Amino acid sequence: MRWLSTIALHVLLLWSVTATAAQPPKQAYVSSAHPLASAAGIEILKQGGNATDAAIAVTAALAVVEPYGSGLGGGGFYLLRHAGKKTNYQFLDARERAPLAAHANLYRINGVVSTKLSLDGPLAAAIPGIPAALDELSQKHGRLSLAENLAPAIALARNGFAIDKVYQERASWRLAALQKDPESARIFLDQQQLPKTGWILRQPDLANTLSLLAAQGAKSFYQGPFAEKLVQNIQNAGGIWSLKDLALYQVKWRQPLIVPLAEQRQLITAPPPSAGGIAIAQSLLMLQRLPWQQAKPAQRAHYLAEVFRRAYRDRSLLGDPDFINNPIDALLARQHIVQMADSIQVDQATPSSHLPPGSVLYEGDHTTHFAILDQQGNAVAATLSLNMMFGAAFTVPETGVLLNDEMDDFAADVQGSNAYGLIGSQVNSIQAGKRPLSSMSPSFLEGPHEFAAFGTPGGSRIPSMNVLAMLEFLNGKAPQQWVASPRIHHQYFPDVLGFEPGALTEQQQQRLVKQGHEVKELTRNYGNQQVLWWQKDSGHSAAASDPRGSGASLSH
Template structure:
């Protein structure tokens, strides 16, 4: 019997690939999603087919985190030729969007307007990612890779406690819009074990599988979406949907002492830039030999500086960014001169560039197949249940990613971060994100990782990366105590068990303001491949356990 959340190792025949691990591994946030990926691998699919299956299934069984109404980043490694690519399936602003769309007559943000209802929704990218990844990288037809998710949506699955928590949290908003009966039968949160069925979503995925992009972005599907969105105050058009395309981007890659190579998403993800900046800042220190408070102090100082610079970032198709300068070790060396071992640097010392952030309710999964193909996907709707708006008849929950833009420069968004001009709203533009699907490569082996968590994604991935460099396994990486700093507000948010009393006192003595988190956070999913033992390990975050789910 396996532990919850589908910690799973699947043994498959060795494919014709030199040095192949001879196994496949999947780590995702729900056992039904992992099972969907396993079924596709067993049917002869590769890691890319399995990733489509896992992504689609997560969108059904985790409707509070992701789905066809959202978007994400797909980091791919193709074993045959070693090519690595980032499939950018981030949502885009509708064609009628403009910089002042969430402001009142006095130029002030209207509370909730960028968060709730169809006006908060960007044009989804996840369905286009399914088609693109399947056609360009997969082996199986889309109808086969989507079949497990279609069955889950049609036949249903048991409601579990985490879903109930999310429904209780968003019930009031959900009830404001048509289609809420789907998630709240009779207007009430369903009991544990009740069957959750999404028949409209099953039919929508069937059209996508049969017709490709037109099955979602055209025809009756697109018409139903646009009619519902515009009837309730949104601004989508048929042209917005028809014109959506994923973009293949070259990942960011950086090398560090010891043979470490890290592969990360470029903008419009801010995570890759921040990770490389933080590692550049930290590489001059022997963190492994430091006592914990001294180590945490330096990690916080590196994060403070990396998050300050995120204000430079936005959609590369709309803004010019000084990436070469930001990522250069010489730039980090200059920043490092202001880092003291004995004292925190107040964030007010640095002139603000402002920043914006994506949502806390996201999901991540990692896949490695027997040929050595690997996939790291982080996908989201933004907040809990996105915009709370469900397209009637399609059972499609829309994102609220428009809040990830800078609705007004200098104004905080849902996650207490403020926006800058590089990330302002424009038609067709992709909003900045912290989603950070990651590959770690070294003589030791490979790690495929990522996590949900809004702005805290970056600090979680950084802490896991530092642990992996020092020899940690996948299970240790997912269960590490976590702490976070994001430049503004100037405080260290940490899980209750992250620091001992002595370590907290030592950090406070250096001038850090500490704030215990109200809850454990994140839901990291990691697959590692150890070259020495030719062994795969998959691990899911113990924080994300779903009671009662076993194999």
């Protein structure tokens, strides 16, 4: 294993891989959480667009057909692979920012934090990044025009589409909040009630907003009459956005986190303000010191739980890099990884309370992910979010823009926990203009012979899901097995090894309990992973969409 000094890591973050004589992918792929969004991406590829063009089309289409997971009122992270004589990677941070009027006691009433205020309504909304990201991606790396790339989404919004069981289920989870907001109820419900499958969802206001964006770019959203309409409606409903908030918003190009692994592979993943990328890197580095491949299922679950326990503990040290100095070097240093791995006992769980202090970030778990590979070898993996299902459940009148509730991803109460039982962290406290910490972690694994892309929604479970899929890849399994493998999870606190229904047998559970784990079978499956794979020696490529969702992996 090649370990990095502080200087070497900084060099590595600027490093690009010299491409070998790879055979270009024989087929392009788009894998997303909704068939109509995947089809929008394929349509753009057929028109001569590249992976970035398709990413713009898929992002916009998901805003229409999957309003519970992402949208123009939200944000996200984009990881890009640029093919050529040298393979270069980029990371676009389109995470939302806290309004300038936000402060540490924003949700505190009479000394007590009200979680309801950070979840529902416009006060819960941070300044969105997706409109700016679409324009930035188009200008910097698009081959087609922004108008061409947004055309499929505009048609979907204007003409409508039939909702499926996934929409119906997720709307049911937020029914009361949607009913409370007249505009959201008008658009997303059928006469105030949960719509039946097959009901046609039409969003003409959103189509108009997308058309404005297509014609004038991001300035149409963040400045001028449209911005004034947003701010006036949000302030009238109790929010704190200002025109200055919108005018000052910018996406950020950041250096992706690149970490060498065994067998000449490297992990390319999300840097802060994602905490997920570092958790994935730490987990993989620790696992390289453990015999996880030879272990039987219960013992492998033990190793994974102990690795996740330690990686998740360190996330409390991370925050928005524009506000704090993140200790990336220290968290990935050889000494730290070895110390954590060597503290794992073969037959005994380590109680989280026995580890040095740490805490876990706030986070919602309802996001979306897509992965795209074009026939030149360019790739995009993106994870997008509104936070809770349907975000703040507040739609700005006459715009079709459903707002996020990402302010709940801050530690509104650094001494307490949020709706997900996750402990607060001072470095992730609310501050004007700050980006909340996230687990969203679109990732690549690349070596001389293979390239793979990973990502999923799932809040705090995103890093563990990505690691589990990566282990299937490292074991030589096919992409459909990466996304279908049973899932287990540990996040330091609460000190519980959770698992999907049926992921562990009774006998395996008993062994884990004997080792000191508290095990808990979850009530439902989780995640919606989208992956792709390219065998560079042959040019063969493939993709897979999580069977737990209703997404589709389409080829061209």
